[in-house]
Amino acid sequence: LKQKDEYCVLILGLDNAGKTTYLEAAKTKFTKNYRGINPSKITTTVGLNIGQIDLSGIRLSFWDLGGQLELQSLWDKYYQESHGIIYVIDSNDRDRMEESKEVFDKMISNDHLSGVPLLVLANKQDLPDCMGVREIKPVFQHSGSHIGRRECLVMPVSALTKEGVDEGIRWLTESVK
Ligand code: GDP
Numbered sequence: 564l565k566q567k568d569e570y571c572v573l574i575l576g577l578d579n580a581g582k583t584t585y586l587e588a589a590k591t592k593f594t595k596n597y598r599g600i601n602p603s604k605i606t607t608t609v610g611l612n613i614g615q616i617d618l619s620g621i622r623l624s625f626w627d628l629g630g631q632l633e634l635q636s637l638w639d640k641y642y643q644e645s646h647g648i649i650y651v652i653d654s655n656d657r658d659r660m661e662e663s664k665e666v667f668d669k670m671i672s673n674d675h676l677s678g679v680p681l682l683v684l685a686n687k688q689d690l691p692d693c694m695g696v697r698e699i700k701p702v703f704q705h706s707g708s709h710i711g712r713r714e715c716l717v718m719p720v721s722a723l724t725k726e727g728v729d730e731g732i733r734w735l736t737e738s739v740k
Contacts, residue, residue, distance in 0.1 A: 568620065570739040571644050574627040575670055576651035577663050581686040582627045585651055585722035586614045589625075589732050592725060593618055618736050623647075642675035647682070647739040649731070654685045654693040654719075664702050671710060680714040680738035682731055689721040714738040 574582045590597055593616045614625045626645075628638055650670070652663055670676065685699050696719050703717075716734055720727035 569622045569624055570646040571641075572623050572625050572647040572649060572735060572739070573638070573641055573645045574625055574649045574651060575638060575666075577653065577659060577666060579656070580651040580653045580663070581684075581722040582649075582651045585649070585684065585686065585720070585728065586625055586627050588722045588725045588728045589616060590614050592728055593732060616732065618732065619740075621736065621740060623732070623736065623739070625649075638670065639673065639675075642673055645676070645679060647680045647735050648676065649682045649684060649735065651684045651686050651722075652699060653687055654695070654699060655687045655690040657694065660694070660699075660702055667703060677711060678713050680735065681710065681716075682735050682738075683715070683717040684720045684722075684727075684731060685717065686720050686722055688719045688726070689724050695719065 574586060576582050614627070616623045616625070626641055628641065648670075650667055653659065656663075671681070683703065685694070685696050687693050688695075696717055700717055716731075716738075718727060718731055718734075720731060722728065
């Protein structure tokens, strides 16, 4: 049974975007004595990873859903339960930016998610040739009508170096409350 101060957060995005690495980084940052999985040991998500973080008097329960095409149809079922969304983009993968945008569009226009706070992460900012937030924003811009009236933040992050990980989690904590 869910506690009343528990909030469910979906972590979505294409396979290889860095969802699992991000969740590990977040858990490492916010869990005492948690040393995490060595990033080299993390394999791409097939199915579901779950993690929990207790912060500012609430519990965030994360669902990291597999990004592969075959698994995207399962996302729907989790939408009804979610209080927040993290959408992870591989900023270094220009070839798949359009694909990521299409998946994003489909997700964001789902009625079950209307009004749910949205954190968009431009991940892999440690890589020298990656797209910056200013370049990524316009790609996702015309999804604006679906973003609608909700808390929304696009931020640069590196799940690998953990740069920007705290800020995102703190923002989400305040937004879901
Ligand atoms: P998922 O499929 O979305 O869960 O992606 P993973 O977390 O499994 O990451 C996919 C690959 O990208 C792995 O090789 C990660 O080490 C790598 N990766 C994830 N985040 C970053 C990052 O911020 N920077 C870099 N350079 N690599 C990353």
